[in-house]
Amino acid sequence: MTMTHTLTPTADLASGIEDVARLLTPDGERIADPDLDRWVEDVDASVLRGLYRDMVLVRRIDTEGVALQRQGQLALWPPCQGQEATQVGTARALRADDFAFPSYRETGVVHVRGAKPADFVLAWRGEEHSTYNPYEINTATQQIIIGAQSLHAVGYAMGIQRDGTDQVSVAYFGDGASSQGDVNEAMVFASSYRSPVVFVCVNNHWAISEPVTVQAKYPIAGRAPGFGIPSMRVDGNDVLACLAAMRWALDHARRGNGPAFIEAVTYRMGPHTTSDDPTRYRDKEEVETWRRRDPISRLEALLRAQGEFDDAFAASVEADADALAREVREAAMSATTREPLTMLDHVYAEPHSGIDEQRAWFGAYLDGFASAQAGAEEVAR
Amino acid sequence: MTQLTMAKSINEGLRRAMADDPKVLVIGEDIGKLGGVFRITDGLQAEFGADRVIDTPLAEAGIVGTAVGLAFRGYRPVVEIQFDGFVYPAFDQIVCQVAKLHYRTRGNVTMPITIRIPWAGGVGAAEHHSESPEAYFVHTSGLRVVAVSNPQDAYVMLRQAIASNDPVVYFEPKRLYHTKGEVDLGVDLADAPPMGLARVAREGTDVTLLTYGSQVGIALDAATAAEDDGVSIEVIDLRSISPVDYRTVTASVRKTGRVVVTHEAAREAGVGAELIASVTERCFHYLEAPPQRVTGHDIPYPPAKLEKHHLPDLDRILDAVDRVLDRPNSLTGVFEQ
Numbered sequence: 001m002t003m004t005h006t007l008t009p010t011a012d013l014a015s016g017i018e019d020v021a022r023l024l025t026p027d028g029e030r031i032a033d034p035d036l037d038r039w040v041e042d043v044d045a046s047v048l049r050g051l052y053r054d055m056v057l058v059r060r061i062d063t064e065g066v067a068l069q070r071q072g073q074l075a076l077w078p079p080c081q082g083q084e085a086t087q088v089g090t091a092r093a094l095r096a097d098d099f100a101f102p103s104y105r106e107t108g109v110v111h112v113r114g115a116k117p118a119d120f121v122l123a124w125r126g127e128e129h130s131t132y133n134p135y136e137i138n139t140a141t142q143q144i145i146i147g148a149q150s151l152h153a154v155g156y157a158m159g160i161q162r163d164g165t166d167q168v169s170v171a172y173f174g175d176g177a178s179s180q181g182d183v184n185e186a187m188v189f190a191s192s193y194r195s196p197v198v199f200v201c202v203n204n205h206w207a208i209s210e211p212v213t214v215q216a217k218y219p220i221a222g223r224a225p226g227f228g229i230p231s232m233r234v235d236g237n238d239v240l241a242c243l244a245a246m247r248w249a250l251d252h253a254r255r256g257n258g259p260a261f262i263e264a265v266t267y268r269m270g271p272h273t274t275s276d277d278p279t280r281y282r283d284k285e286e287v288e289t290w291r292r293r294d295p296i297s298r299l300e301a302l303l304r305a306q307g308e309f310d311d312a313f314a315a316s317v318e319a320d321a322d323a324l325a326r327e328v329r330e331a332a333m334s335a336t337t338r339e340p341l342t343m344l345d346h347v348y349a350e351p352h353s354g355i356d357e358q359r360a361w362f363g364a365y366l367d368g369f370a371s372a373q374a375g376a377e378e379v380a381r
Numbered sequence: 382m383t384q385l386t387m388a389k390s391i392n393e394g395l396r397r398a399m400a401d402d403p404k405v406l407v408i409g410e411d412i413g414k415l416g417g418v419f420r421i422t423d424g425l426q427a428e429f430g431a432d433r434v435i436d437t438p439l440a441e442a443g444i445v446g447t448a449v450g451l452a453f454r455g456y457r458p459v460v461e462i463q464f465d466g467f468v469y470p471a472f473d474q475i476v477c478q479v480a481k482l483h484y485r486t487r488g489n490v491t492m493p494i495t496i497r498i499p500w501a502g503g504v505g506a507a508e509h510h511s512e513s514p515e516a517y518f519v520h521t522s523g524l525r526v527v528a529v530s531n532p533q534d535a536y537v538m539l540r541q542a543i544a545s546n547d548p549v550v551y552f553e554p555k556r557l558y559h560t561k562g563e564v565d566l567g568v569d570l571a572d573a574p575p576m577g578l579a580r581v582a583r584e585g586t587d588v589t590l591l592t593y594g595s596q597v598g599i600a601l602d603a604a605t606a607a608e609d610d611g612v613s614i615e616v617i618d619l620r621s622i623s624p625v626d627y628r629t630v631t632a633s634v635r636k637t638g639r640v641v642v643t644h645e646a647a648r649e650a651g652v653g654a655e656l657i658a659s660v661t662e663r664c665f666h667y668l669e670a671p672p673q674r675v676t677g678h679d680i681p682y683p684p685a686k687l688e689k690h691h692l693p694d695l696d697r698i699l700d701a702v703d704r705v706l707d708r709p710n711s712l713t714g715v716f717e718q
Contacts, residue, residue: 099453099454101450128487129484129485129486129487130485130486130487133486133489134453134486134489134490135489135490140453140490141482141485141486141490145473145477145478148446148473148474148477148478150446151442151443151445151446151447151449151450151474152446152447152449152450152453152478153450154443154446154447154450155446155447155448155449155450155451155452155453155454155458156450156451156453156454157450158435158447158450158451158454159450159451159453159454159455159456160454161432162406162432162433162456163454169450181440181442181470182442182443182446182473182474185438185440185442185443185446186443186446186447188438188440188443189437189438189440189443189447192438345487345488346483346484346486346487346488347483347484347522347523348483348523348525348547349483349488349491349493349545349546349547350545350546350547352525352547352577352624353577353624353626353627353628354623354624354625355624357627
């Protein structure tokens with residue numbers, strides 16, 4: 001491309017949801033893609049069945065999360081229904097020692113990385129701000145501030161460069177986050193330092209009530225080359241394409257070629273969170289269109305066509321999902337709230353006179369209620 | 382002991398911290414070949430390489446946000462914000478991430494990040510180059526905030542800040558960069574007073590004058606001038622403004638019964654407000670007069686030609702001393718306090 005002439009966008013958002021790299025049609029037909037095929041040559045039926053199992057489990061965790069919120073067991077839940085292929089496909093491409101920086105909706109990424117049942121519910125119940133130890137599953141705490149984690153991923157990748165390893169750091173963020181300064185700065189830093197980081201922009205079409213067209217008039221994947229970062233726009237409801245695209249991106253970064261960018265075009269089937277009412281801002285028809293592109297039934301269709309999906313397999317996946325849902329539910333129902341004084345823990349890593357003083361006072365204050373209670377019981381006796 | 386400017390003592394602090402710990406990185410704008418706009422990082426890139434003394438794109442949120450990621454990875458980033466007024470784009474990363482990640486992860490992730498900020502006025506600079514934003518950070522739990530007043534403290538407290546597993550916002554008064562003082566570079570950091578400890582910079586019996594950073598020297602001058610007038614001022618250099626060493630502060634106020642606070646920052650909801658509220662809670666029955674604040678006006682930082690009328694100076698401090706001593710002062714007959 002010559003830069004001496006007026007540069008104009010070569011596509012617009014109206015090119016729509018069909019302008020994506022894809023290996024599975026919405027009907028589950030395997031199609032060829034010259035860029036993606038070579039990254040999934042080794043993917044056989046057992047891998048596909050594994051991806052299917054992952055997606056069903058993630059959907060079940062999600063369904064359970066919504067139900068638990070409706071029953072008052074959780075304060076809030078951010079549903080990820082519809083986004084299972086993006087989350088599972090990209091996360092399954094990671095190595096265990098790569099490091100992911102997910103957003104709050106990346107339930108599937110966290111699941112693939114090894115989160116335990118309680119990890120999905122304790123934060124949304126309000127018991128903790130986070131649960132798993134990031135270093136145990138090489139996955140940062142799920143980020144709530146929109147786009148902030150993109151910079152953390154780049155910084156982590158800068159650390160990888162200094163350590164001389166071939167790990168890769170991954171930033172997950174949404175279409176809304178693509179407007180944030182942090183995300184754009186992250187791309188500048190990553191490009192400038194050629195850091196081993198993969199940006200996964202999960203374009204689920206909605207930032208609460210704002211359609212993606214409020215954020216972008218040009219496909220978001222089209223921005224990355226302007227930062228000097230190669231990118232790919234992939235069907236986010238096609239788990240095989242997501243796996244392939246992520247393998248391409250990770251390989252690019254792992255080889256020392258710098259960052260790569262993936263826009264996974266998917267759809268948030270549910271509300272932004274359980275507090276949201278999407279009927280106020282989007283049409284049923286749009287939701288129905290995307291229901292026909294469901295990532296799980298799409299893979300099921302492929303497996304059936306291959307003769308790899310039978311009742312026994314379906315039953316075993318169903319049993320796994322039931323068991324996981326039960327564990328998630330039990331983790332929520334059996335959660336105990338920690339002692340109030342512990343909320344003063346970990347504000348600082350080292351002793352702090354201000355916190356020590358407040359802890360001493362608050363402890364004495366709480367003890368006062370305990371001794372008053374004991375006194376009242378004494379009187380009653 | 383050796384005579385060093387504050388700029389050089391900070392430079393030495395960085396150099397020795399980097400030499401002692403390969404995990405220490407220095408990150409900021411123009412800090413490499415140029416050595417920083419104040420030359421604080423002079424020579425460091427030549428000595429430690431561009432991998433450890435990192436020139437960044439011009440994006441403060443990016444600088445602090447990537448420092449968070451480096452800390453995640455086990456590094457100890459020392460961030461240079463080029464000027465006080467440039468820290469605001471990084472505010473979200475400092476307040477929502479740097480300050481909270483240790484708490485959020487229940488101690489699993491530490492943020493040993495030092496954020497150095499060339500700070501405050503008195504140097505005739507352009508707009509946004511003379512600000513005193515410390516109260517924003519003091520108000521944020523999870524951060525430690527220090528302000529240095531002399532080359533020795535600048536060296537020792539920087540080393541301590543870098544060694545701390547907590548994030549530290551480290552304010553360097555620009556107008557003191559070229560002030561020389563005795564520095565013991567061989568000081569045993571473990572034996573040196575911790576950065577959370579206040580220092581009685583001058584003992585006195587009549588009035589306690591609380592201050593930090595660039596105002597410490599002015600406070601000491603005021604104490605010298607007051608002595609001629611028969612008034613004995615105890616000057617306390619807080620050093621750490623979060624947390625504040627109230628043990629030292631209250632001991633002084635209970636002795637003198639009178640307290641004046643001075644800082645360059647605006648008055649409203651400033652550090653002085655917090656200090657006086659806390660001193661009043663702890664020492665009310667010892668107080669002989671209403672505590673007084675000597676601060677910048679509640680205005681955006683004024684043009685350089687006017688800054689001398691904005692910044693607290695010796696006379697404004699002595700005027701407040703007169704107020705706590707119930708001597709004739711600028712408010713006498715003006716209005717009822």
